[in-house]
Amino acid sequence: MLASYRRIFAPPGTVAFTLAGLCGRLSSSMTGVGTLVMIATRRDSYALAGAVSAAGVAAVALGMPLLGRLVDRYGQRKVAVRSVLVAAGPFAGLLLCVHYGAPTWTYFVCWPAASVQPNLGGMVRARWAHLHRDDPAARHLANSFEQVLDELCFMTGPVLSMLLCTTLFPEAGLLVAGLLSGTGVLLFAAQRRTEPPVRPVARGGGGAWRAAGLRAVVPVFLATGLVFGSMEVTTIAYTDALGQRASGGGMLALLAAGSCASGLAFGLVRFRRPAATRLLAGTAAMAGLLLLPLTVASAGAGTAVLAVALFVAGSGTAPTMVAGMTVVQEAVPEGQLNEGMALAVSGIVVGISAGSALGGTIAQHTAPGTGYLVPASAAVLALLLTAVGHRRLQRPTTAPVEPTAAAPATSAPAAPTEAPARNPAATVGADR
Numbered sequence: 001m002l003a004s005y006r007r008i009f010a011p012p013g014t015v016a017f018t019l020a021g022l023c024g025r026l027s028s029s030m031t032g033v034g035t036l037v038m039i040a041t042r043r044d045s046y047a048l049a050g051a052v053s054a055a056g057v058a059a060v061a062l063g064m065p066l067l068g069r070l071v072d073r074y075g076q077r078k079v080a081v082r083s084v085l086v087a088a089g090p091f092a093g094l095l096l097c098v099h100y101g102a103p104t105w106t107y108f109v110c111w112p113a114a115s116v117q118p119n120l121g122g123m124v125r126a127r128w129a130h131l132h133r134d135d136p137a138a139r140h141l142a143n144s145f146e147q148v149l150d151e152l153c154f155m156t157g158p159v160l161s162m163l164l165c166t167t168l169f170p171e172a173g174l175l176v177a178g179l180l181s182g183t184g185v186l187l188f189a190a191q192r193r194t195e196p197p198v199r200p201v202a203r204g205g206g207g208a209w210r211a212a213g214l215r216a217v218v219p220v221f222l223a224t225g226l227v228f229g230s231m232e233v234t235t236i237a238y239t240d241a242l243g244q245r246a247s248g249g250g251m252l253a254l255l256a257a258g259s260c261a262s263g264l265a266f267g268l269v270r271f272r273r274p275a276a277t278r279l280l281a282g283t284a285a286m287a288g289l290l291l292l293p294l295t296v297a298s299a300g301a302g303t304a305v306l307a308v309a310l311f312v313a314g315s316g317t318a319p320t321m322v323a324g325m326t327v328v329q330e331a332v333p334e335g336q337l338n339e340g341m342a343l344a345v346s347g348i349v350v351g352i353s354a355g356s357a358l359g360g361t362i363a364q365h366t367a368p369g370t371g372y373l374v375p376a377s378a379a380v381l382a383l384l385l386t387a388v389g390h391r392r393l394q395r396p397t398t399a400p401v402e403p404t405a406a407a408p409a410t411s412a413p414a415a416p417t418e419a420p421a422r423n424p425a426a427t428v429g430a431d432r
Contacts, residue, residue, distance in 0.1 A: 004141065004267075004268055005141055005145055007138060008128070008132065008142045008145065011131045011132075012193065012194075013191055013194040016191050016194075017127055017191040017194050018149075019187075020185075020188035020190075021120055021121070021123070021124040022149055022184070023180055023184030023187065024120045024180065024184025024185045024188060025120055025121055025124075025149070025150065025153050025184070026156070026157050026160075027157075027176075027177040027178065027179075027180035027181035027184065028120075028153070028157070028177075028181070029156075029157025029161075030157040030158065030160060030161035030174075030177035030180070031174060031177045032053060032158070033158040033162055033173060034161040034165060034173030034174035034177050035052065035053050035056070035111070036049045036050070037049075037161070037162065037165040037170060037173060038098055038171050038173065038174050039098060039107070041165070041170040042098050042099070042101070042170055043098075043104075048104065053111075054353060055112050056114075056115035057349055057350070057352075057353045058112065059111075059113070059115045059116050060116065060117075060349050061350050062116075062346075063116030064117075064118070064342040064345060064349075065339055065342045065343045065346055067079060067083060067116065067117070067342065068119055068122065068208075068339035068340070068341065068342030068343070069208075069342075071118055071338040072199075072337065075198050076118075076123050076126075076195050076196070076338075077189040077192060079118055080118050080120075080185050080186075080188065081186065081189050083116070083117055084117075084181075084185050087113070087114045087116065087117060088182065089113075090110040090113035090114040091114035091178050093110040094106075094111050094174075095171050095174065095175060095178075097110060098171065099171055118338075118342075119341060119342040120185060121146065121341075122338055122341035122345060123338060124188075125142075125143060125325065126338055127194050127196060128142035128146070129329055129337065130194075130197075140267060140271070140326075143267075143322055143325060144264065145263075145267060147259075147318050147322050148260050148264055148318070151259045151260045151263065155256040155257065155260075157177075158249070158252075159249060159253075160173075160176075161174075161176075164176055196337075198335075199333075199334050207336070208332045208333075208339040211331040211332045211333075211336075211340065212331070213276075213330065213392055214332055214344070215392070216327075216385075216389030216392040216393045217279070217324055217328060217331065217344065217389070217393060218346075219347070219385045219389070220279070220283065220324060220382050220385045220386050221344050221347035221348045221351065222347040222348070222350055222351040223379070223385055224286075224317070224321070224351060224378070224379075224382050225351020225352040225354070225355060226351040226352075226354060226358070226375070226378035226381070227286070227317070227351075227375045227378045227382070228317075228348070228351070228355060229351060229352035229353060229355025229358075229359060230356065230358055230359030230374035230378060231252075231255065231290075231293075231355075231359070231375040232252055232356065232359075233355075233356050233359035233371070234362075234363055234371035234372050234374065234375065235251050235252055235255070235310070236248040237359075237363035237371060238297055238306075238363070238368050239303060241368035241369075242302075242303060244303055250307070251306065252310075254307050254310050254311045255311065255313065255314040257311060257314065258310070258311040258312060258314025259317045261315060262314070262315035262316070262317075262318045263318035263319075263322065266322060275326035275327045275393075276327055276386075276393035277390075278319070279320065279323040279324050279326075279327055279386055280383075280386050280387060280390060281319075281323075282319040282320035282321075282323045282324075283320055283379065283382045283386045285315075285319065285320075286379045286382065287316075287376070287379040287380045287382070288316070289312060289313045289315065290313050290316065290372075290375050290376045290379045291376055292309040292312055293306060293310055293313050293372045294369075294373060294376045295309075296309045297368070298369055300369070316379075324344065325344065327393050328340050328341055328344050331393075351378075355374065355375070359371050
């Protein structure tokens with residue numbers, strides 16, 4: 001397995017931008033817990049903490065696609081560096097406002113402003129797509145590998161953030177997350193030789209949202225985000241109801257571990273089917289596997305059996321995400337790739353937020369374990385949306401691309417258009 005994945009690191013500079021991107025993406029998995037614990041501890045209000053977090057999520061959902069368009073137009077380095085510098089002020093402002101007890105409205109000014117950052121995971125995947133543009137099998141390996149890194153971040157980030165907040169001081173988790181984010185983004189931007197050239201779409205081509213495949217896949221990602229958000233809240237609520245609240249984090253880690261394992265295995269499979277067909281199979285598997293936690297919890301089988309069920313259920317998410325991002329790569333022109341992936345990730349972010357709220361409401365007002373109906377139903381919704389939009393998901397990009405003077409002279413030419421059935425690759429997003 002390691003030998004198979006080693007080939008994607010053959011181009012010079014790949015290890016450097018991968019590690020820098022990993023540093024920056026680890027921070028994104030720390031900010032949610034860090035913000036909640038910091039505000040809840042200082043202000044003794046989970047309601048306020050949740051409201052501030054929701055404001056940040058809304059800012060991410062709205063701002064990320066706009067920044068993605070800027071990245072496509074001006075390049076990763078220029079936009080990433082400027083965004084870090086702009087966000088540093090309001091980020092520091094939030095920490096100071098919370099620490100010194102500033103008025104509540106200042107939180108709602110600082111946190112949304114600090115939350116708007118480029119989609120670092122999307123920029124990493126754009127580099128893999130550029131470097132392996134003539135090798136679909138390598139792209140598939142690279143994007144599967146990135147999904148595994150995403151899952152590892154979400155296994156370790158929340159635990160690290162909670163540890164820092166509880167052992168040092170309430171602001172420690174978010175402070176370290178901010179330092180990791182800024183350092184990771186700046187180091188990533190410094191890797192100029194692997195940066196994709198700017199290839200804007202010809203004038204009049206419109207935004208990435210005009211691509212039929214993207215419009216079809218974003219609702220699928222939103223439903224998948226519902227799965228993620230509701231699964232986290234439901235699992236924590238269920239273990240708490242059983243008097244084993246401390247095991248909730250471990251349960252979620254097993255869920256992510258199942259996704260890691262399937263992601264690694266998925267990258268080694270050579271596919272002949274189009275990405276849209278793989279997405280349909282992935283959502284079908286996810287919908288079927290998520291019945292396991294629901295069945296176990298409804299039967300009151302206990303946390304040990306639930307742990308196994310969550311590990312198995314998690315194996316359905318990585319193939320779905322990888323295939324979905326492959327559809328995005330095929331659906332939008334090369335010059336709109338960052339915007340397209342940012343729109344997909346925004347759909348996931350909105351889904352996670354809505355899933356957390358819905359899952360929490362059901363968990364609070366129904367019998368323990370009933371909340372697992374939400375992720376199971378959301379997975380079925382993702383399957384139905386994929387089936388309904390299957391035809392549009394198979395449409396490759398047809399938008400023209402024009403060269404630009406901003407592209408480095410040493411950059412390779414744009415990749416030729418490939419038939420979807422020959423492109424088994426791609427990524428996943430996710431900063432969930």
